[in-house]
Amino acid sequence: MSKLISVHLLSIFTLFIGCSGVDIGSVGRVVQKTFEASRPLSDEEEYYVGRSVAARILSSYSLSENKKLTDYVNSVGKAVALNSDKPITYGGYHFAVLNSKEINAFACPGGTIFVTKGMINAVESEDELAAVLAHEVAHVNNRDGVSAIQKARLTEVATLIGTEAAQRYTPAQLSQLVTVFEGSIDDVFKTLVVNGYGKSQEYNADEDAISYLTRAGYDPYALKDFLDRLASDGKASGGGIMKTHPATADRIERVQKNLPKKRADASLVQLRDKRFEKALK
Amino acid sequence: MKISVIALFILIAASNPGRAETVTVITKQNAIRTSCKFFSPVKATVRYNDTLEVISKEGDWFQVAFKGVKGCIHKSAVQKKSLSLSKLTGSQGKSASGDEVALAGKGFNPQVESAYKNKNPELNFNAVNRVENYGVSDSELVQFIQKGKLNLP
Numbered sequence: 001m002s003k004l005i006s007v008h009l010l011s012i013f014t015l016f017i018g019c020s021g022v023d024i025g026s027v028g029r030v031v032q033k034t035f036e037a038s039r040p041l042s043d044e045e046e047y048y049v050g051r052s053v054a055a056r057i058l059s060s061y062s063l064s065e066n067k068k069l070t071d072y073v074n075s076v077g078k079a080v081a082l083n084s085d086k087p088i089t090y091g092g093y094h095f096a097v098l099n100s101k102e103i104n105a106f107a108c109p110g111g112t113i114f115v116t117k118g119m120i121n122a123v124e125s126e127d128e129l130a131a132v133l134a135h136e137v138a139h140v141n142n143r144d145g146v147s148a149i150q151k152a153r154l155t156e157v158a159t160l161i162g163t164e165a166a167q168r169y170t171p172a173q174l175s176q177l178v179t180v181f182e183g184s185i186d187d188v189f190k191t192l193v194v195n196g197y198g199k200s201q202e203y204n205a206d207e208d209a210i211s212y213l214t215r216a217g218y219d220p221y222a223l224k225d226f227l228d229r230l231a232s233d234g235k236a237s238g239g240g241i242m243k244t245h246p247a248t249a250d251r252i253e254r255v256q257k258n259l260p261k262k263r264a265d266a267s268l269v270q271l272r273d274k275r276f277e278k279a280l281k
Numbered sequence: 282m283k284i285s286v287i288a289l290f291i292l293i294a295a296s297n298p299g300r301a302e303t304v305t306v307i308t309k310q311n312a313i314r315t316s317c318k319f320f321s322p323v324k325a326t327v328r329y330n331d332t333l334e335v336i337s338k339e340g341d342w343f344q345v346a347f348k349g350v351k352g353c354i355h356k357s358a359v360q361k362k363s364l365s366l367s368k369l370t371g372s373q374g375k376s377a378s379g380d381e382v383a384l385a386g387k388g389f390n391p392q393v394e395s396a397y398k399n400k401n402p403e404l405n406f407n408a409v410n411r412v413e414n415y416g417v418s419d420s421e422l423v424q425f426i427q428k429g430k431l432n433l434p
Contacts, residue, residue, distance in 0.1 A: 042388065043307050044390070048389045048390065048391070048394050051394065051406070052404070054408075054409045055398075055405050056404055058404075058408040058409060059403055059404050074415055074417050078417060079425065079431055087434065088355055088358045089357075090307065090329075091309055091413065092309075092413075094413055094415050095415065112409070157389070169393075174393065175396075177389070178396045178397050181389055182400070217429075217431035217432035218431065268430045271429065272429045272430075275429070
């Protein structure tokens with residue numbers, strides 16, 4: 001019995017030593033391999049995926065050159081992001097306006113968020129704009145973009161990078177990694193732009209957006225107001241964001257359940273509306 | 282036997298000195314601030330993979346020391362360097378927190394992006410770089426939040 005205890009303790013001891021980075025040969029490598037086989041993308045890798053997804057989006061859409069509007073959207077977005085569950089990302093949050101009439105917004109992995117001019121024209125207040133951006137920030141927080149990457153690709157990356165310390169790849173390794181990277185970008189891009197996230201991801205993003213808005217001091221009812229108007233204006237079944245999101249009526253019903261009892265002070269919402277109108281001029 | 286078990290525990294403890302007391306920066310760049318609040322004055326700048334000594338934890342912030350500078354850094358900017366036994370055995374149901382640290386710079390990195398860019402010259406990385414320069418300064422954002430009667434985080 002005492003021998004058995006000693007063996008168990010020795011195993012635990014071996015595990016501890018393995019983790020501290022001391023080279024104990026095959027045991028350490030097996031432990032490391034186990035981690036890699038199931039490793040998620042690191043924040044740094046997510047950032048590089050996000051940059052390439054953004055580059056693809058920006059190959060189809062042009063950036064607005066309106067600095068006043070871009071600065072304003074960045075201020076609103078950052079005020080929300082700082083109150084999210086992940087206020088800091090590897091490369092930070094950046095918000096940009098796309099020259100497009102469609103009502104849409106995209107959250108690239110890592111924190112670059114695009115909102116179309118059509119969307120900015122569709123919202124009627126700073127609080128509604130904050131609600132749209134909060135929904136996108138929630139997708140970044142929840143890593144919904146990179147979750148679209150097929151698991152087999154991540155396993156392939158884990159196998160390719162192995163356990164070596166070197167961070168530069170041989171031409172053969174690089175070629176294989178680029179192929180996997182390309183596939184990963186396709187997965188994320190298709191989800192963001194063509195197919196949309198899963199319903200549960202969208203509902204969660206709405207729920208999280210309400211929390212961020214409340215913490216930031218924006219009116220969380222602004223999200224419902226915006227969705228209500230989309231539904232009543234008959235835009236709820238159109239293209240853009242409506243093509244890639246669950247039915248607006250379902251979203252409204254769920255949002256309603258998660259809202260706090262009281263709306264934010266209307267006078268404060270009106271105060272912010274003045275600068276909203278100014279930024280849009 | 283009793284003595285050898287005690288000795289083994291001592292050895293285990295000694296093999297992990299201060300394990301829970303360091304964190305590694307997982308953002309490109311970040312700030313060590315005077316107090317544990319966003320917008321508090323910046324005392325030092327830290328970069329990806331810098332190791333910081335943890336002094337204490339204050340809500341969502343760590344009080345840390347780095348190259349003789351003491352201050353605060355938000356928890357989302359750092360990751361614990363050590364691997365806990367519970368994570369090793371998978372009892373928390375998540376991947377090991379040290380994973381990212383152990384594999385820093387590997388996988389999808391600038392070398393991969395560069396090769397991807399060369400293969401797909403039609404992609405607009407110049408515009409992405411422009412977007413990454415968009416932003417507002419701390420002081421502008423504080424002013425924006427205060428003027429809009431919003432909450433300072």
